[in-house]
Amino acid sequence: MNIALAQLNYHIGNFEYNTNKIIEHIKLAKAKGADLIVFAELAICGYPPRDFLEFDEFIDLCEDAANQIAGHCIGIACILGLPVKNKVLAGKDLYNAAYFIEDGVVKSVIKKALLPNYDVFDEYRYFEPAREFECIDFMGVKIAVTICEDLWNINNNPLYVSSPMEELIKQQPKLMINIAASPFSYLHDEERVLVLSDNAKQYALPLLYVNQVGAQTEIIFDGGSLAFDNKGNLIDEMPYFKEAFRIYKFDGNIIEGYEPISHQAVPDVEQIYEGLVLGIKDYFVKSGFSKAVLGLSGGIDSALVCALACRALGPENVMAVLMPSKYSSDHSIQDALDLVNNIGCMHEIIPIGDAADAFDRMLAPAFEGLPFNLAEENIQARCRGVVVMAMSNKFGYILLNTSNKSECAVGYGTLYGDMCGAIGVIGDVYKTQVYQLSQYINKDGIVIPENSIVKPPSAELRPGQKDSDSLPDYDTLDKILFQYIELKQSSSAIIAQGYDEGLVRRIIKMVNNAEFKRYQTPPILRVSPKAFGMGRRMPLVGKYLS
């Protein structure tokens, strides 16, 4: 039999768009001689639909779309992810499921058993886990179909107490198919290949795996659908960060015509770059906007975001606003203009002095006798926020936030100032990775001015200010932050690695005390295994290491 895998970019809740795309690929697969086409987890509604799932009308629309699609499954069968109602009056109202459709009819319903409920995942919020398992029967072959997490229970301390494959294997399937919505992180592709390989090996079955691709606000799906032989060898790998479609010939025992290959390991920096570009592009396409605005300071963070946005949207759709103040260094404007010239985006220069001075005058009676401090620094950052938001409101540009992960972590940013924006482009990219990405972008010629890369980082909110006045060097800071945030190491464990005790405690305290700021930041494109936002949920008034 010929099995097509459709690695597609869906749009949450856009039933017309998703349904048309699915039907188009059914027609394509049929024209190319496929007997079965496989779509990803929750393909009909996109992933994650979140609390839309709590509306009956939304579930009905999923079912309507499935019925429409079923009508096209004549002469070709289809496996299609969607939420389905739990008809038993006990347990949650829904299953995360897939329809196996043949001859225009739903022949069986595959239900997901292992419901991820960590990091960005909330599946047990909506879905009842499956407790009964049955292989599908197609062209005389038994196929064990599972949904994403169902295969992620292979290790010495599994997260779930049972595994669907342990039941399905008893029915002697000849092939495994897994449909997924498995988000990108720059550490996830290797893990995914390993886990799926372990499954193919353990059950001695070939395995076809289809993933979603595309970004849904902060979550980026990277595609990279996979095929394995029954020894666990990777035999095919579909492209990352774009839609793809392939047909495999399965003879009832093996997938024909493929040899073992190695996973194409791509450097982290390149993966992050591709992920961020896709993340920006899909945020705009899916929210119906085309033009972006950002504040361009001459520093490396905003330069990088500008370069990423120009790549994602085209430089003609990016407006860079230069907003110097009396504390801006001489070279800042020039560095920003150099970038604009290198890259060809639109720009405006709007000095903020008049507004900052007006606030100083307005507040003078209330602030009488009190020295310049953080309050005045923040006024400048907030004046810039007002200017870029005014540009956004006047022209319909979407404001890109340029805060990096290191500063988000320690709270080194002004709420309602430089923390404004509709989407945080590099909020999951540590400062040291910001440098790596900038060098990567410059690999074939200078885009980001050398001076933006080499000068000491500064917020330029008071004379001579440097990030290093209040923060350790970013190499050290980022390593400690990675231990605490990504690896969830306790302070004592981090100190035991040889870092200065006082420094570790001070940094963790800064991270915890900045929770109230991060609560109000824009959604952040997720590229690491632990991004700020929906995947990291901390108490605000809690008193722990704070």
Add this chain to the structure above:
Amino acid sequence: MNIALAQLNYHIGNFEYNTNKIIEHIKLAKAKGADLIVFAELAICGYPPRDFLEFDEFIDLCEDAANQIAGHCIGIACILGLPVKNKVLAGKDLYNAAYFIEDGVVKSVIKKALLPNYDVFDEYRYFEPAREFECIDFMGVKIAVTICEDLWNINNNPLYVSSPMEELIKQQPKLMINIAASPFSYLHDEERVLVLSDNAKQYALPLLYVNQVGAQTEIIFDGGSLAFDNKGNLIDEMPYFKEAFRIYKFDGNIIEGYEPISHQAVPDVEQIYEGLVLGIKDYFVKSGFSKAVLGLSGGIDSALVCALACRALGPENVMAVLMPSKYSSDHSIQDALDLVNNIGCMHEIIPIGDAADAFDRMLAPAFEGLPFNLAEENIQARCRGVVVMAMSNKFGYILLNTSNKSECAVGYGTLYGDMCGAIGVIGDVYKTQVYQLSQYINKDGIVIPENSIVKPPSAELRPGQKDSDSLPDYDTLDKILFQYIELKQSSSAIIAQGYDEGLVRRIIKMVNNAEFKRYQTPPILRVSPKAFGMGRRMPLVGKYLS
């Protein structure tokens, strides 16, 4: 035996504070002749500890605190909620549990089976559900101890496929004890009494129920611990919104000395008032601040928030900032000053004209030839945001957000302008409820000026602006919003109730399109069954009814 219930206000992650409070109440109970004292769910660390639970160090600190407390349980036993490690190498790493401590030793560990994972709850993110159940044995009596949700599975369509009491009852207990962290909503107290009563009746056992009290950022626990006889009659009800402590004499069959009573139904408006006052107070106490600042417009929303803050913090700790613009009506300043005079809080008058004019001049080249529109309206709101945040930064005042639920819902507010703040005081209070609360506050004499209550609502961002220019009357709007937000009704179901189809579709579209704004709003004190924030999780770029 004498059983003490301790209804206490914990602080998340503040182990020293929680442990001292628990030990103090053990001593008190012992002095008063109690044989057993019962504390709430996760009493040791406070509820909800959220992702703190993912740090080993945090769990170790819980265990350390429990050991310290156990040392005080000599001559008195104790039931104490805490997270405990799952020692089996399968399933999640933790249980939501309780220690039964007797003679200074942990005699048994009660584990929660039913893990709420809806609305504000994320328990399956952290905890493995219990699958085995055993009554505790104390002074020769078997007691069925359960944790909160464990008793919430009594109806015709239960959320969980099994119930711990169905197992525990087989062991013939004589008493049920349930320890809880059950959040307040103005509709929840009646439901709680009913569900617990149904349990007492169904299992024909007396039931003692102890809840937490106090606010943890947005979640407010209202206390109201309860006692039932074995026919399901309510026989005692502890106070709401404050700490309380009572001792019950249980003779092995009945709780002695009590007769059936009715649940003390308190009007919604009074419950909301008490909840909000506690919410403000605990936000400040638990984050270590004492003074608040807010923008006072002369309108009813900020007047109400000011009155609530003065009640919670004392008027001497509240700074009201009046920020008139050229579009402010003549009476606005007077209405605001009347409130300040009535209530005795601090105030400053800081007109925003200079800053707004400065922005207009700065943006004139970029905006040349374009008419006044939303961009200029938002500049004014954002100038006010800059001013109140400057006051906050300079004096360490915490900014209270004054947006009501109706405007949060439809996106009628300026991001980084009037949507600024550390905590949203009335973001879960519809405009019609804002009026009710204001009347309630004025019941014994005018606090909120009559004019703020009776004048037509206006944002005053352009000449002659009224809320009714772009919104339906609040009576209609709030009813439609309640159907959509609290009751999750689909548009067709709401229209079927007789509301205008175009209006319903327009309002739902406004709600869905404002999701990106709500993503960046402050945490909102939750008083309804469905507040904006962590309990309502919607996609941002999703395209559904938008």
